[in-house]
Amino acid sequence: MRFQANRDVFSEAVSFAVKLLPQRTTLPILSGVLLEAQESGLTLSSFDYEVSARTEIAAEVAEPGRALVSGRLLADIASRLPASAPVEVYSEDSRIVVRAGSARFTLLSMPVEEYPNLPAVGTPTGSVPADAFSTAVAQVAVAASRDDVTPVITGVQLEISDHSLSLVATDRYRVAVRGIPWEPAGDEQPTVTALVPARTLQEIGRTFGNSGTITISITGTEDRELIAFSSEKRTVTSLLIKGNFPPVKRLFPENVENYAVINTAELVEATRRVQLVLEREAALRYSFDLDGLTLEAIGSEQAQASESIEALLNGNDTVVSLKPQFLLDGLGAVHSEFVRIAFTKTENPNKPGPVLITSQSSKDKAASDDYRYLLQPNLLLR
Amino acid sequence: MSVKGGQGERQVSGDEVDSSSATILHIDMDAFFASVELLDRPELKGKPVIVGGTAGRGVVTSATYEARAYGVRSAMPMSQAQRLCPSAIVIPSSYGKYTHYSRIVMDMFRDVTPLVEPLSIDEAFLDVAGARRLLGPPGGIARQLRARVREETGLTCSIGGASTKFVAKLASTRSKPDGLLIVPADRTLAFLHPLPVAALWGVGKATAASLERHGLRTVGDLAQTPREVLQKWVGPAAGGHLHDLAWGRDPRRVNTHRVEKSVGHENTFAVDVDDLVVLRRELLDQSERVAARLRKAGHSARTVALKLRFADFTTISRSRTLPEPTSVAKRIYEQAVELLEEQSLAGRKIRLIGVRAEQLVDGDGDSLSLWSEDDAWRDAEHVMDAATERFGRGAIRPATLLRKERPERPEG
Numbered sequence: 001m002r003f004q005a006n007r008d009v010f011s012e013a014v015s016f017a018v019k020l021l022p023q024r025t026t027l028p029i030l031s032g033v034l035l036e037a038q039e040s041g042l043t044l045s046s047f048d049y050e051v052s053a054r055t056e057i058a059a060e061v062a063e064p065g066r067a068l069v070s071g072r073l074l075a076d077i078a079s080r081l082p083a084s085a086p087v088e089v090y091s092e093d094s095r096i097v098v099r100a101g102s103a104r105f106t107l108l109s110m111p112v113e114e115y116p117n118l119p120a121v122g123t124p125t126g127s128v129p130a131d132a133f134s135t136a137v138a139q140v141a142v143a144a145s146r147d148d149v150t151p152v153i154t155g156v157q158l159e160i161s162d163h164s165l166s167l168v169a170t171d172r173y174r175v176a177v178r179g180i181p182w183e184p185a186g187d188e189q190p191t192v193t194a195l196v197p198a199r200t201l202q203e204i205g206r207t208f209g210n211s212g213t214i215t216i217s218i219t220g221t222e223d224r225e226l227i228a229f230s231s232e233k234r235t236v237t238s239l240l241i242k243g244n245f246p247p248v249k250r251l252f253p254e255n256v257e258n259y260a261v262i263n264t265a266e267l268v269e270a271t272r273r274v275q276l277v278l279e280r281e282a283a284l285r286y287s288f289d290l291d292g293l294t295l296e297a298i299g300s301e302q303a304q305a306s307e308s309i310e311a312l313l314n315g316n317d318t319v320v321s322l323k324p325q326f327l328l329d330g331l332g333a334v335h336s337e338f339v340r341i342a343f344t345k346t347e348n349p350n351k352p353g354p355v356l357i358t359s360q361s362s363k364d365k366a367a368s369d370d371y372r373y374l375l376q377p378n379l380l381l382r
Numbered sequence: 383m384s385v386k387g388g389q390g391e392r393q394v395s396g397d398e399v400d401s402s403s404a405t406i407l408h409i410d411m412d413a414f415f416a417s418v419e420l421l422d423r424p425e426l427k428g429k430p431v432i433v434g435g436t437a438g439r440g441v442v443t444s445a446t447y448e449a450r451a452y453g454v455r456s457a458m459p460m461s462q463a464q465r466l467c468p469s470a471i472v473i474p475s476s477y478g479k480y481t482h483y484s485r486i487v488m489d490m491f492r493d494v495t496p497l498v499e500p501l502s503i504d505e506a507f508l509d510v511a512g513a514r515r516l517l518g519p520p521g522g523i524a525r526q527l528r529a530r531v532r533e534e535t536g537l538t539c540s541i542g543g544a545s546t547k548f549v550a551k552l553a554s555t556r557s558k559p560d561g562l563l564i565v566p567a568d569r570t571l572a573f574l575h576p577l578p579v580a581a582l583w584g585v586g587k588a589t590a591a592s593l594e595r596h597g598l599r600t601v602g603d604l605a606q607t608p609r610e611v612l613q614k615w616v617g618p619a620a621g622g623h624l625h626d627l628a629w630g631r632d633p634r635r636v637n638t639h640r641v642e643k644s645v646g647h648e649n650t651f652a653v654d655v656d657d658l659v660v661l662r663r664e665l666l667d668q669s670e671r672v673a674a675r676l677r678k679a680g681h682s683a684r685t686v687a688l689k690l691r692f693a694d695f696t697t698i699s700r701s702r703t704l705p706e707p708t709s710v711a712k713r714i715y716e717q718a719v720e721l722l723e724e725q726s727l728a729g730r731k732i733r734l735i736g737v738r739a740e741q742l743v744d745g746d747g748d749s750l751s752l753w754s755e756d757d758a759w760r761d762a763e764h765v766m767d768a769a770t771e772r773f774g775r776g777a778i779r780p781a782t783l784l785r786k787e788r789p790e791r792p793e794g
Binding site for chain 1: 755
């Protein structure tokens with residue numbers, strides 16, 4: 001095997017291929033990146049049985065061939081190679097040589113024949129605009145659970161029907177939902193759901209953010225279901241999480257008349273300031289009345305803090321106790337100048353009604369995106 | 383029912399003792415389960431009676447003093463008890479009755495003072511310091527209480543009075559059965575020092591043997607040994623603690639808000655078991671009971687623990703913390719089964735299995751969640767609780783448990 005490629009293109013391709021590899025693998029061979037040089041160019045791929053990534057770049061191939069080298073090491077090397085010269089890669093005995101200018105690296109060549117075949121990508125199910133998808137993933141995945149104890153909620157649920165794709169995630173304390181346009185591949189779109197690991201999906205969202213259109217295909221064989229995301233000669237596949245995603249969409253209230261509208265940046269700033277005196281996991285107290293919103297950090301003996309900001313209240317005076325990080329996650333996701341916080345009623349005296357956070361393009365106009373973030377307040381102390 | 387440190391003769395106080403400093407009372411019902419059974423069967427009075435499990439590996443939960451005279455003790459295997467006292471009449475435990483009487487006497491205690499710390503179903507500490515102004519000296523209060531318990535229930539109890547909890551408990555033990563022993567503050571050391579070291583709280587067989595090897599037989603011997611030396615012999619914490627006790631120092635107060643630390647059930651099989659189906663069924667039954675008790679107390683548990691004792695008596699405990707606290711039997715059961723299945727039993731037979739809910743929190747825990755996998759089950763199990771409340775235990779049960787005959791076994 002011997003090929004030459006543009007340094008930046010090569011570096012970016014390696015970085016894409018190894019990005020989804022887990023930090024530690026049980027099989028050393030799975031930490032490798034597979035290089036396949038053919039007349040048509042160079043293919044780079046990685047696979048750990050859960051997730052695979054594959055990309056094709058242009059390369060001048062002198063000798064077609066295959067090689068498997070340590071993915072992270074190759075990515076580190078590629079990103080530090082001298083910028084001016086092209087990259088040349090070739091096999092030499094049982095080693096792989098990487099050269100650029102006068103820099104020369106020799107890497108161990110891992111046994112290619114033991115490397116597993118990448119999963120086949122099925123026929124497309126449909127496609128989404130990359131920027132909307134990327135934004136939606138970032139907005140929703142923040143609410144996914146990071147606790148592996150309950151695998152189904154470590155994923156983001158994708159629900160496709162007709163011309164819409166909805167993304168849902170929850171960690172029990174909050175639920176985030178967003179819908180984006182969906183272009184079915186066929187004439188009719190049957191309802192499909194796919195539960196994708198949140199971490200993988202976030203990486204996909206970041207990587208494919210500027211790619212125009214992302215083609216998605218969901219295929220199921222008897223024992224495993226697979227989702228593939230493709231755009232511009234780059235493909236990522238992931239196994240789906242097995243199990244039923246909880247029916248959390250029904251937790252969202254229909255109409256809430258009691259709400260406040262606040263400048264998002266002001267609320268973020270004030271929350272970050274006042275929470276400085278809080279102990280970990282403690283909640284901030286938010287009191288809404290006609291004069292505005294007052295934030296108070298209470299319950300700590302060492303220090304206390306309070307701050308008032310402007311807020312437009314519709315309905316009754318309301319006090320809620322919220323974990324600052326949970327609120328900040330929601331505020332970070334609305335992507336709008338103003339935010340609406342709506343207070344739902346509850347019958348249960350031991351469980352305050354959840355608050356619903358939505359974007360608001362101005363003080364009195366809701367934003368057009370249908371992002372919704374539902375958050376469970378803590379019990380009010382005192 | 384405690385018989386610990388019971389060696390030596392019974393001691394009781396006369397009316398003349400100045401009890402004003404003995405403001406902590408320890409009240410212990412005499413042979414509680416057995417005495418309650420005798421209320422229904424007065425013809426057995428004066429005879430050796432044993433209460434406990436009769437099937438297979440049942441153990442003694444209580445015995446009348448007539449049976450104890452033959453060497454019968456609580457927690458002894460029933461077969462051994464019957465060998466010691468072949469003439470004994472054996473009565474199976476009926477827990478409901480004991481709870482009923484326990485509630486009655488505990489309520490009597492609370493009529494004297496709100497400062498009641500129940501230690502178990504049949505014993506409690508009372509702090510009567512505040513009650514003295516209204517009801518007179520502790521000795522008088524204790525006598526009135528003993529009389530009232532006897533008149534209104536037909537049961538007898540023994541009361542120890544002292545200025546500290548552990549001396550009060552020792553005193554009630556010394557005065558058993560049906561006695562009263564007041565140890566005034568200035569008589570504490572005179573009372574304590576002749577006692578054997580094993581009488582002290584926290585001195586088990588191993589510690590007693592270790593102390594005896596160093597020539598310490600009485601509490602007085604302990605007191606005369608320098609603290610540092612004791613700490614070297616039995617460890618810094620235990621040594622310091624024993625030294626304090628030997629000098630009558632026990633700062634613990636009567637605590638009415640004793641929070642339960644865990645809730646558990648366990649069962650010794652009549653015949654050792656290696657059938658996973660049987661083990662799972664037992665876990666389901668125990669999980670149902672544990673969860674019902676959690677809900678009754680308004681608690682949830684963060685951790686589920688499984689206890690296994692193998693045929694060769696090796697015992698292991700394994701536990702796992704849940705993502706959120708639960709009071710739902712199904713969750714506890716699933717977790718327990720998971721822990722069980724992680725053990726490679728490899729044909730080893732199991733003698734005892736138990737489920738315990740630990741790290742209890744009030745209600746559903748501090749962090750409220752929007753939803754929970756438990757929601758549907760919690761509702762179902764609340765319905766079970768309501769049915770149990772109305773129709774008694776077993777009114778509604780999981781289908782798996784319907785045909786199971788529960789073997790008798792000791793509780794409490």
